[in-house]
Amino acid sequence: MTLTETPPDRELEAGFEATIARNDRIEPRDWMPEGYRRTLVRQIAQHAHSEIIGMQPEGSWITRAPSLRRKAILLAKVQDEAGHGLYLYSAAETLGVSRLELTELLIAGKQKYSSIFNYPTLSYADVGTIGWLVDGAAICNQVPLCRTSYGPYGRAMIRVCKEESFHQRQGYELLATMMRGTDEQRAMVQESVDRFWWPALMMFGPPDDASPNTAQSMAWGIKRHTNDELRQKFVDMSVPQAEALGVTLPDPELRWNEERGHHDFGQPDWEEFMEGVKGNGPCNAQRMAHRRRAHEDGAWVREAATAYARKQVSA
Amino acid sequence: MSELSAEGGHGAVPLKDVPTGQGVTPPEPEWPLYEVFVRGKRGLNHVHVGSLHAADDRMALLHARDVYTRRNEGVSIWVVRADAITASSPDEKDPMFAPSGDKVYRHPTFYDISDNVPHM
Numbered sequence: 387m388t389l390t391e392t393p394p395d396r397e398l399e400a401g402f403e404a405t406i407a408r409n410d411r412i413e414p415r416d417w418m419p420e421g422y423r424r425t426l427v428r429q430i431a432q433h434a435h436s437e438i439i440g441m442q443p444e445g446s447w448i449t450r451a452p453s454l455r456r457k458a459i460l461l462a463k464v465q466d467e468a469g470h471g472l473y474l475y476s477a478a479e480t481l482g483v484s485r486l487e488l489t490e491l492l493i494a495g496k497q498k499y500s501s502i503f504n505y506p507t508l509s510y511a512d513v514g515t516i517g518w519l520v521d522g523a524a525i526c527n528q529v530p531l532c533r534t535s536y537g538p539y540g541r542a543m544i545r546v547c548k549e550e551s552f553h554q555r556q557g558y559e560l561l562a563t564m565m566r567g568t569d570e571q572r573a574m575v576q577e578s579v580d581r582f583w584w585p586a587l588m589m590f591g592p593p594d595d596a597s598p599n600t601a602q603s604m605a606w607g608i609k610r611h612t613n614d615e616l617r618q619k620f621v622d623m624s625v626p627q628a629e630a631l632g633v634t635l636p637d638p639e640l641r642w643n644e645e646r647g648h649h650d651f652g653q654p655d656w657e658e659f660m661e662g663v664k665g666n667g668p669c670n671a672q673r674m675a676h677r678r679r680a681h682e683d684g685a686w687v688r689e690a691a692t693a694y695a696r697k698q699v700s701a
Numbered sequence: 702m703s704e705l706s707a708e709g710g711h712g713a714v715p716l717k718d719v720p721t722g723q724g725v726t727p728p729e730p731e732w733p734l735y736e737v738f739v740r741g742k743r744g745l746n747h748v749h750v751g752s753l754h755a756a757d758d759r760m761a762l763l764h765a766r767d768v769y770t771r772r773n774e775g776v777s778i779w780v781v782r783a784d785a786i787t788a789s790s791p792d793e794k795d796p797m798f799a800p801s802g803d804k805v806y807r808h809p810t811f812y813d814i815s816d817n818v819p820h821m
């Protein structure tokens with residue numbers, strides 16, 4: 387067998403582009419442009435961090451769940467989020483980064499996670515609202531990612547999406563149960579929705595006119611819809627769900643636009659959003675400290691397991 | 702406003718000015734990487750589902766169960782140290798697969814059989 391000469395970058399790039407144009411997937415050992423690789427690492431790693439940090443707001447309610455049924459459900463949901471993080475770290479790792487290094491970058495605050503998890507969870511209704519709206523928004527983002535151009539990422543998303551549907555339904559069912567309860571419970575649901583509606587809209591990121599690089603991500607098949615398209619889809623989905631639930635979405639500008647065939651709605655407070663991204667959200671410091679502590683407190687377990695494994699080999 | 706993409710999954714994340722960690726060696730030695738294969742049900746092959754890190758084989762199996770089979774996704778799991786896998790080059794044009802590319806006679810469709818011959 388003769389070894390083929392290493393083709394020049396232009397030929398490799400043409401091969402990469404042809405694969406994308408055919409709607410085929412790029413796989414880990416394929417040649418890919420450095421920019422594509424870097425964008426993917428950032429996106430996948432920070433998506434993973436969001437799943438991991440995302441366990442905290444709801445996790446704090448596990449010991450105070452109102453019934454054994456709710457506790458089992460919440461435990462399963464939070465465990466799923468850990469799983470999502472791990473699927474994603476696994477995908478990021480195929481791009482040539484170390485999983486441990488990604489954790490280091492997270493706890494050093496150099497890589498980010500979704501700002502939605504910097505809001506506090508003040509009542510058990512928040513568990514329901516997070517499932518309905520936050521996981522609902524995540525579904526809007528993640529379903530198109532099942533067809534993303536990077537193979538391992540798309541496959542991880544398929545697993546994630548199968549599980550998200552449970553997350554959203556358990557949340558909605560929790561809220562529906564409370565809405566059938568007392569006036570006080572109904573007020574708790576409304577208060578919770580009032581707090582989470584705008585942060586949920588922020589999950590889709592700043593408006594398209596503030597996102598000059600979207601076009602590149604879309605050309606690479608990493609991104610399938612713009613931030614504004616996804617946000618519109620989420621609003622259109624949520625309005626009838628809110629009606630069925632009997633809650634009011636806290637946006638005076640929200641109304642059906644017959645001409646567009648979509649709902650018009652107001653803009654969230656982007657300044658508040660950017661503060662969260664910079665690390666000044668209500669719970670940033672707490673979330674980071676908790677994650678750092680978990681990593682550091684776990685060090686002796688990792689060391690002990692390593693020592694045990696070494697002993698087994700030499701025995 | 703720095704650019705943030707909705708595709709952070711559970712919310713938008715910045716895609717610019719964020720270090721990637723490429724080429725950086727982590728501060729503590731990492732547990733070995735294992736690739737995980739799951740047999741979905743009897744009668745099916747094991748299929749690759751992802752990877753994880755573990756200190757040893759047994760821990761890899763237990764972690765694989767927790768990470769990849771929380772909803773009856775499998776009846777059997779294989780874990781294999783990633784450094785024990787030998788792989789072909791991913792390029793389809795690789796000479797590795799040339800021997801099978803030009804042997805059309807290995808496929809049933811290569812043979813013309815008249816339409817009136819049944820069950821073939």
Ligand SMILES: [Fe+2]
Binds near residue numbers: 466470546711
């Ligand atoms: Fe998730």
Ligand SMILES: [Fe+2]
Binds near residue numbers: 521549553
């Ligand atoms: Fe979720």
